[in-house]
Each structure stands twice: as structure tokens, then as C-alpha cells.
Amino acid sequence: MSEFEGKVAIVTGGAASIGLDITKGLVEAGVKVVVGARSREAGEAVARQFGDKVRYVAADIRKDEDLDALVAAAAEWGRLDIVVNNAAVYDDNGAQSSRESWLNTLNTNVVSSALLSEKARPHLAKQGGSIVNISSISAYAAQSGRWTYPVSKAAILHLTHSQALDYAKDGIRSNSIILGWTWSDPIAGLSGNDQEKADSVGANFHILGRVGRGPEAAAAVLFLSSKAASFTTGSELKVDGGYTALGPEGPGQAIALLTGGSASVR
Structure with a gap:
């Protein structure tokens, strides 16, 4: 039996793209998943796909009441072991980004991750749970024409450090995953839904000669949430x-x- 059998997770943005792959990876490992997503159509489709292993909550993570609903849905299963802060927006016009875009990006990508984790904290503490924050290579590298998204992903790294320090006394670990270009809805849109093209272009910037795959992100979430990472925070x-x-x-x-x-x- 998998060590994850019977555990419960929340995945924000878990109904599409990389988030869907994370949801699928967790379910296949035996985890029950509360999926938070704004798209009711996508959320209900995921719930149908995985049956009683997934609960969909229509959630705009910028709203505290929706974060409460995610935690409550997990509590109905009697426990909460894993929180994956995956949802993000790409409201970015570089140096010309408006105040509204800045605030929307930081609110969605950073503040909501912090608040959801804090709301989940009492439940995670009962299980010695794990928080996994999805960051990006954008946190490290300046990218022309992109400001709000990279800044938000850099902030996620320091949020992770703060969570790790203050939540350790509760037995909660917090870690970040730094994703490179990963085949996803945004990359598919930019490449004309051409994965071969994405791999070809991505080969110029990734040593392994291609872009990543969603299941590879899911595998990282599972590792950081596993006993194998018990001394990793x-x-x-x-x-x-x-x-x-x-x-x-x-x-x-x-x-x-x-x-x-x-x-x-080469």
C-alpha cells in the first residue's frame, strides 16, 4: 500500500494544465484531492473523471471565503495532509503593467498562497503535513517584457522560507518547486499547440534538450510530500x-x- 493511501490534499488550479497533472499524480498515489478552480466546467470534469477521489470546489482564491471552503471540503474527509499552491495568473505587461495588474498578480500568486496555507495550518499540524509552493525559473532570471509574474514567483520562494521557519514547530514542512518551461496550456498557446516546436525552442535553454512535462511536476510534489523528504523544508x-x-x-x-x-x- 502506498504511503499516500487515504491522505487528503488541496490543489489550487488543479483542474487544468500542470495542476491537472498534479491532481492526477496525487490520485494515482492514493490521495484524495480537493480541487480548487474558477472554471466550473473544468472542475466538474475532473470530479467526474476521478469519482470519489476528487472534490471540486468553485474557488476564486483571491476570496477568503473560497479559501475557507477549500479547507472545509478537505476537513469533511477528516484530515488534511498536503497543500499545493499551484494556481497562478499571467497578468503581465512588463514595465507597462498597471497597478491593477501588479496587485492582481501578487494577490493571486503570493497572498492567496500564504492565506490558504495559514487557514490549513491547524489541520496540517495534526498530520505533520506538507506545503508545496509552485515557483518558476522566472524567479531567478530576468525575462524581457515580463515583470509581475517573475516578481511574484520570486516572492513565493521567500514565502516558503518563512513558512518553513514558523511552521516547523507544528511539524509542517514547506518547500518550493522551481519549474522550467513545462508543457502546459500557456506553452501550448504560445507554440500553436505544437509540442515538438516547444521542445525544439526549449532545447536552447534547458540542458536536457526539451521542455518539462506535467507528470514530472507531479512527481516532485509527491517526493516533497513523502517520508523520503522528512528532513527537507x-x-x-x-x-x-x-x-x-x-x-x-x-x-x-x-x-x-x-x-x-x-x-x-553538443
Whole structure:
């Protein structure tokens, strides 16, 4: 029997894209999942797909009452072991982003993650639970034309550190996952739903030569929530295909340019 059998998780944004893969990975491991999502159509579809393993709560995580509803839905199962703060918005117009966009992004991506975790805290403490915050390589690298999203993902890292410190006395661990480009609704939209193209372009920025996959994010969530990670808190698990390890020279042999050669990849 899986160590996750009978455990309960909340996954925000768990009805679509990477969040759906996380939901699926948890369910397959034996976890019951409360899925929070604004799209009723997507949420109800996930609940139908997984039957009594998933409860859908129509939730706008910017609203405290909706966060309360997520926690209450988990409590109806008698416990709460895992909170995955995955939901995020991409309300970003770079330096021209409005105050409204800044506040919406930080409210959704950071503040809501903090408040949900705090509301879940008493329940997580009973189980020695785990918080997993989804961050991004955008937290580390300046990206032209993108300001609000990267800043929010950088803030998630420090939120994780603060949670790890203050929640340790309750037996709660908090960790972040740093995702590289990952095949998802945003990447599919940008690439014309062409995964081969996404992998080809992504190969220039990821040592492993492709973009990530949602199930790889799900595997990281499971690891950080498992007994194998019992001494891991306040950490950043990079599931980025080597993006953050790759320097400005890129994947090619840039030094070859000095000798008249080419900086070809591998």
C-alpha cells in the first residue's frame, strides 16, 4: 500500500494544465484531492473523471471565503495532509503593467498562497503535513517584457522560507518547486499547440534538450510530500531541465568562437 493511501490534499488550479497533472499524480498515489478552480466546467470534469477521489470546489482564491471552503471540503474527509499552491495568473505587461495588474498578480500568486496555507495550518499540524509552493525559473532570471509574474514567483520562494521557519514547530514542512518551461496550456498557446516546436525552442535553454512535462511536476510534489523528504523544508527543488544551471554561453561550446569554430550544440 502506498504511503499516500487515504491522505487528503488541496490543489489550487488543479483542474487544468500542470495542476491537472498534479491532481492526477496525487490520485494515482492514493490521495484524495480537493480541487480548487474558477472554471466550473473544468472542475466538474475532473470530479467526474476521478469519482470519489476528487472534490471540486468553485474557488476564486483571491476570496477568503473560497479559501475557507477549500479547507472545509478537505476537513469533511477528516484530515488534511498536503497543500499545493499551484494556481497562478499571467497578468503581465512588463514595465507597462498597471497597478491593477501588479496587485492582481501578487494577490493571486503570493497572498492567496500564504492565506490558504495559514487557514490549513491547524489541520496540517495534526498530520505533520506538507506545503508545496509552485515557483518558476522566472524567479531567478530576468525575462524581457515580463515583470509581475517573475516578481511574484520570486516572492513565493521567500514565502516558503518563512513558512518553513514558523511552521516547523507544528511539524509542517514547506518547500518550493522551481519549474522550467513545462508543457502546459500557456506553452501550448504560445507554440500553436505544437509540442515538438516547444521542445525544439526549449532545447536552447534547458540542458536536457526539451521542455518539462506535467507528470514530472507531479512527481516532485509527491517526493516533497513523502517520508523520503522528512528532513527537507524551506528548500527549492529544481525541476527545470537544467535551465538555472545553464549560463549565458548557452548549450553550445561558446569558447569555440574564439578559435574560429562554431558554437554548435553538443
